[in-house]
Amino acid sequence: xxxxxxxxxxxxxxxxxxxxxxxxxxxILGCGIWILCDENSFISTxxxxxxKDNVLKIAAYCFLAIGIxxxxxxxxxxxxxxxxxxxxxxxxxxxxxxxxxxxxxxGLAVFFQYDKVVSVMDEKTIExxxxxxxxxxxxxxxxxxxxxxxxxxxxxxxxxxxNELILSTKILPxxxxxYTVADFxxxxxxxESSYIYPQGCKTDIKxxxxxxxxxxxxxxxxxxxxxxxxxxxxxxxxxxxxxRNVI
Numbered sequence: 328x329x330x331x332x333x334x335x336x337x338x339x340x341x342x343x344x345x346x347x348x349x350x351x352x353x354x355i356l357g358c359g360i361w362i363l364c365d366e367n368s369f370i371s372t373x374x375x376x377x378x379k380d381n382v383l384k385i386a387a388y389c390f391l392a393i394g395i396x397x398x399x400x401x402x403x404x405x406x407x408x409x410x411x412x413x414x415x416x417x418x419x420x421x422x423x424x425x426x427x428x429x430x431x432x433x434g435l436a437v438f439f440q441y442d443k444v445v446s447v448m449d450e451k452t453i454e455x456x457x458x459x460x461x462x463x464x465x466x467x468x469x470x471x472x473x474x475x476x477x478x479x480x481x482x483x484x485x486x487x488x489x490n491e492l493i494l495s496t497k498i499l500p501x502x503x504x505x506y507t508v509a510d511f512x513x514x515x516x517x518x519e520s521s522y523i524y525p526q527g528c529k530t531d532i533k534x535x536x537x538x539x540x541x542x543x544x545x546x547x548x549x550x551x552x553x554x555x556x557x558x559x560x561x562x563x564x565x566x567x568x569x570x571r572n573v574i
Contacts, residue, residue: 330571337564338408344557345408349401351550356394359387389433396426404557408564416565423558427551434547441540448536449529452481457489459500470502478528479503486527499523 400422407415437444455469473479480486484503487493493514501515505522517523 330567334411334564334567334571337560337567341408341557341560341564342405344553344560345401345404348397348550348553348557351546351553352394352397352401354394355390355397355546359390359394363387363391393426393430393433396422396429400426404561408561411568413565413568416561416568420558420561420565423554423561427554427558430547430551430554434544434551437540438544444540445533445536448532449481452529452532453486453489456481456486459487459490459493470500472528472531473500473502473524476528476531477524478526478531479524480527481529481532482527483525484523484527 400419403415403422404419406412407419459469479499480503484499487499487503493499496514497517498514499517499521501513503523504515504517505524506515515521
């Protein structure tokens with residue numbers, strides 16, 4: 328295969344993988360923006376404190392940084408390959424190495440800090456229950472979880488006794504019971520005939536966290552593999568362009 332043909336093939340596949348890389352980067356950027364801006368989500372509610380160990384906010388800013396970096400790298404790679412600018416291709420390869428190292432570090436940190444994430448989830452969910460009120464729109468997803476999975480509280484229904492309003496008025500969120508109401512993000516009276524879901528929501532929330540954590544890690548692994556292919560093709564493209572210019 329002639330050098331010119333090899334260059335065109337490498338350009339095609341490099342830009343193809345750049346396109347995939349760009350889409351994944353945009354998704355990562357979107358995840359970071361969603362976590363930071365969507366105040367009505369359950370996950371944001373869990374991490375609204377100013378704790379130094381705010382794992383979610385750290386992850387969100389990492390997502391933002393990686394997403395922006397990926398978009399910039401893709402633009403540099405596309406321009407460098409199409410225009411055959413060697414310095415841009417070198418810059419592109421260096422960026423790929425840097426992003427690869429950062430992603431690998433973050434991925435390993437999340438993997439080895441998973442137990443801490445679960446522990447924080449336990450603590451923050453109880454905090455959400457303690458400060459629950461019927462005008463708190465941020466907590467709608469907690470009601471959805473309780474109604475959908477027919478669970479009550481985090482460990483069990485007695486968790487709600489930590490909420491002063493509920494303890495003093497003998498009520499529970501309607502999502503905790505078998506009450507049929509149009510809007511279950513409200514309170515219902517607890518009577519002898521009330522059926523309160525006996526099991527807590529910890530198992531369901533933990534399963535949700537597991538699914539999302541492994542989805543993120545799976546995406547990160549796919550991104551790393553794509554970057555390796557991009558790096559290999561970028562090196563060969565630079566090699567062939569340099570060789571052709573010498574000849």
